[in-house]
Amino acid sequence: MFAVPDNTIAIAERPALQHPVRAALAFAADRELWRNLLRYDPDQRFAALIARDGQQEVWLMSWLPGQTTFSHDHGHATGAFTVVTGDLVERVTRRAPGGRVLTEHHELTAGQSRVFGPGYTHEVRNEGPDPAVSVHVYRDGTRTVRPSGLG
Ligand SMILES: [Fe+2]
Secondary structure, three states, X not given: OOOOOHHHOOOOOOHHHOOHHHHHHHHHHOHHHOHHHXXXXXXXXXXXXXXXXXXXXXXXXXXXXXXXXXXXEOOOOEEEEEEXXXXXXXXXXXXXXXXXXXXXXXXXXXXXXXXEOOOOEEEEEOOOOOOEEEEEEEEOOOOXXXXXXXX
């Protein structure tokens, strides 16, 4: 047994070590940070920047029924998103060994999250009858959105 050196305890939390889902959940829970930013736009999916620092960007998005993204990836960014209210459906597309394209569907309700990394291709849609709100964290890059060649 040995004494723990002072400089190894009570080190301030390093945001870069916080999993992006934890970051998304923390921002989702702190509604005072984004309550005044929230809008619903019938013409296009709404997005507003909540926070940006050297580590990450955090975006608020709202989804009216039927609003959707196109199939896209986020370049070199990693991150996560969390559903705050409503329901969203995520369609993930990836190429299997051998070249076959595989598609997965994930039905997400409030409190559920998804993680993404470089090359992750997805499309997100509000297929429910009610508006939905989500919080998105992007790291190692900004909120890059690139159309996907996978479809
Ligand atoms: Fe995305």
